[in-house]
Amino acid sequence: MSKILVVADHDGGALKKITLNSIEFAKQWAAKTGGSFDVAVFGQGVGVVAQALTGYGAAAVHAVDHADLAHALAGPQAKAIADLAKSLGATGVVGSTSSMAKDALPRVAVRLGAGMASDVIGLADTAEGLGFRRPMWAGNLTGDVVIDSAVKVITVRSSAFDVAAASGAVSPVQAFAAEPGAASARAKFLRFDGTVSSRPDLTEASVVVAGGRGLKDRFAQITEPLADLLGGAIGATRAAVDDGYAPNDYQVGQTGKVVAPGLYFAIAISGAVQHLAGMKNSKVIVAINKNGDEPIFKVADYGLIADAFTAVPELVSKIKALRS
Amino acid sequence: MKILVSAKRVSDPNAKLAISGDGKWVEGDVEYVMNYFCENAIECALQLAEEHGDIETVALGIGDPDETDRFIRQGALARGVDRGIRVTAEEQEIDSDLIARIYAKVAEQEQPDLIILGKQSVDGDSNQVGQLLAEYLGWPQATFASKVELQGGEVVVTREVDGGLEVLQLSTPCVITADLRLNEPRFASLAGIMKAKKKPLAEFELDDLGLGDAKPKVRIAKMGLPSGRKAGVMVKDIDELVAKLSGEARVL
Numbered sequence: 420m421s422k423i424l425v426v427a428d429h430d431g432g433a434l435k436k437i438t439l440n441s442i443e444f445a446k447q448w449a450a451k452t453g454g455s456f457d458v459a460v461f462g463q464g465v466g467v468v469a470q471a472l473t474g475y476g477a478a479a480v481h482a483v484d485h486a487d488l489a490h491a492l493a494g495p496q497a498k499a500i501a502d503l504a505k506s507l508g509a510t511g512v513v514g515s516t517s518s519m520a521k522d523a524l525p526r527v528a529v530r531l532g533a534g535m536a537s538d539v540i541g542l543a544d545t546a547e548g549l550g551f552r553r554p555m556w557a558g559n560l561t562g563d564v565v566i567d568s569a570v571k572v573i574t575v576r577s578s579a580f581d582v583a584a585a586s587g588a589v590s591p592v593q594a595f596a597a598e599p600g601a602a603s604a605r606a607k608f609l610r611f612d613g614t615v616s617s618r619p620d621l622t623e624a625s626v627v628v629a630g631g632r633g634l635k636d637r638f639a640q641i642t643e644p645l646a647d648l649l650g651g652a653i654g655a656t657r658a659a660v661d662d663g664y665a666p667n668d669y670q671v672g673q674t675g676k677v678v679a680p681g682l683y684f685a686i687a688i689s690g691a692v693q694h695l696a697g698m699k700n701s702k703v704i705v706a707i708n709k710n711g712d713e714p715i716f717k718v719a720d721y722g723l724i725a726d727a728f729t730a731v732p733e734l735v736s737k738i739k740a741l742r743s
Numbered sequence: 744m745k746i747l748v749s750a751k752r753v754s755d756p757n758a759k760l761a762i763s764g765d766g767k768w769v770e771g772d773v774e775y776v777m778n779y780f781c782e783n784a785i786e787c788a789l790q791l792a793e794e795h796g797d798i799e800t801v802a803l804g805i806g807d808p809d810e811t812d813r814f815i816r817q818g819a820l821a822r823g824v825d826r827g828i829r830v831t832a833e834e835q836e837i838d839s840d841l842i843a844r845i846y847a848k849v850a851e852q853e854q855p856d857l858i859i860l861g862k863q864s865v866d867g868d869s870n871q872v873g874q875l876l877a878e879y880l881g882w883p884q885a886t887f888a889s890k891v892e893l894q895g896g897e898v899v900v901t902r903e904v905d906g907g908l909e910v911l912q913l914s915t916p917c918v919i920t921a922d923l924r925l926n927e928p929r930f931a932s933l934a935g936i937m938k939a940k941k942k943p944l945a946e947f948e949l950d951d952l953g954l955g956d957a958k959p960k961v962r963i964a965k966m967g968l969p970s971g972r973k974a975g976v977m978v979k980d981i982d983e984l985v986a987k988l989s990g991e992a993r994v995l
């Protein structure tokens with residue numbers, strides 16, 4: 420029997436929707452191995468987030484509150500997660516590919532003597548047992564990996580899983596006392612400089628308007644009106660971020676965020692493999708580029724060869740006209 | 744002060760790779776390059792050494808003997824790293840966990856104050872070794888670094904995280920993993936390449952390290968190709984684009 424512990428993502432007060440993708444994966448895994456799953460929220464003042472997780476079929480929702488967990492520093496966070504996993508006799512620990520989970524879960528694996536697979540997109544039966552399918556080589560290949568240790572730690576790529584459906588039942592909320600102790604020593608949080616945005620999270624948005632280096636210092640001027648009109652998030656290439664046109668957490672790609680929205684606009688983006696790795700599973704891809712030879716057109720459903728500085732404002736006004 | 748950095752080679756990301764006959768690995772006549780994130784880690788160590796003086800830099804590479812030595816010399820020593828360490832291993836038979844345990848053994852011997860690795864390998868894309876290593880050693884960590892400063896005995900690191908930038912202060916010894924915006928890696932100079940040939944490069948076999956169980960926990964059972972995308976259509980202007988998006992695609 421398996422017992423899977425899902426680590427929730429939240430930003431202080433509010434649950435992040437990617438947690439529901441992690442739960443969906445845990446459900447699939449538990450169904451395959453015959454077992455149940457629990458969910459846990461770590462932080463300071465996590466009661467509201469824990470309550471928000473009671474409707475998805477978890478055997479229990481654990482609220483783990485401690486001042487030393489307020490900033491999710493990897494050391495104390497990992498100790499708290501591993502201690503809870505041990506007390507539950509968990510055979511699996513699941514997180515998303517948020518920066519928190521990427522930071523802390525490998526340390527959890529060491530504490531549990533577990534092997535870990537990152538960025539998992541599905542389960543696969545292999546000749547050597549249950550495999551965890553993950554993209555490798557910037558998504559050009561997939562590997563079905565088997566984990567030989569008794570306990571397994573997994574981060575899942577949220578865009579590869581649906582949002583878990585409500586179960587109709589209510590899971591009990593239980594408090595777990597974290598003891599970060601020495602794990603909190605020698606690392607201190609100084610500050611967080613957040614990107615302020617009223618738009619949806621990149622990983623949650625159903626529309627993403629992404630811009631590349633070609634937009635130069637008019638990046639915001641071109642992408643924002645279209646994103647706002649469609650209620651979308653804004654994404655960027657590494658080149659656009661490196662050149663200072665967009666903040667770092669807008670980066671989509673192999674080393675940034677992986678997204679799969681219903682509609683993805685690639686505007687003045689060439690389509691390097693590292694960028695494609697982060698967006699090629701979007702449902703509908705639109706590419707607007709002034710150079711018709713760019714590789715982005717090989718993955719685009721609709722391609723338009725045009726100057727973005729005139730084409731995108733025209734697109735905005737024509738969509739507005741269509742809607743009125 | 745001593746800084747340990749990484750030197751890992753990866754196949755060129757633009758190379759066409761094929762799956763090997765047993766279905767468990769890749770093959771192909773490909774060029775190799777230094778893992779980009781290792782270049783950032785090496786550059787970071789060199790800049791700290793130049794800025795503060797009296798810092799010894801050591802590069803560790805794990806893999807095939809000849810190839811790993813080549814990358815340690817050309818990618819690390821030629822750029823200015825003082826010496827190298829190679830641990831011989833079969834790339835296909837090591838996972839991030841075993842690599843982290845090798846680093847931990849080397850760290851026990853070398854007693855570095857800082858270990859700077861890349862945030863991920865751009866072939867396996869695991870993004871694990873730095874964090875695993877920090878836990879094996881019981882050290883604090885700062886992953887995804889875009890700025891690293893030494894302030895007295897402390898290290899102040901800016902991290903690229905979801906939603907913005909986080910600044911942490913760590914005491915040494917600690918582990919840092921480099922993100923791409925940390926710096927612009929330098930090229931090796933001709934003089935650097937000449938000097939690198941004479942710099943010390945120690946060699947170890949896995950058995951020399953006293954790892955105990957030198958088995959990976961994670962193995963590739965089968966590799967495959969992702970489902971591809973069908974190429975779409977070109978539209979002639981915005982009117983046609985809007986018509987397609989609201990019509991057949993139903994996304995407006």
Ligand SMILES: Cc1cc2nc3c(=O)[nH]c(=O)nc-3n(C[C@H](O)[C@H](O)[C@H](O)COP(=O)(O)OP(=O)(O)OC[C@H]3O[C@@H](n4cnc5c(N)ncnc54)[C@H](O)[C@@H]3O)c2cc1C
Binds near residue numbers: 671728
């Ligand atoms: C280890 C590593 C990891 C990486 N990770 C990522 C990642 O996660 N995400 C990522 O995006 N990249 C990543 N990269 C970088 C990647 O290789 C490319 O360099 C980058 O994606 C290119 O960005 P771009 O398309 O904006 O710029 P360019 O390649 O310079 O393309 C600019 C495009 O804009 C077009 N253009 C210019 N002006 C106009 C105009 N007026 N109208 C219309 N079109 C115009 C041009 O035709 C061109 O196609 C990584 C690279 C490495 C080495």
Ligand SMILES: Nc1ncnc2c1ncn2[C@@H]1O[C@H](COP(=O)(O)O)[C@@H](O)[C@H]1O
Binds near residue numbers: 868
């Ligand atoms: N074979 C290796 N030799 C040296 N360093 C490595 C090796 N494999 C991984 N690393 C280091 O560990 C980091 C993270 O790797 P990974 O967890 O495999 O994505 C890399 O960026 C390197 O700094």
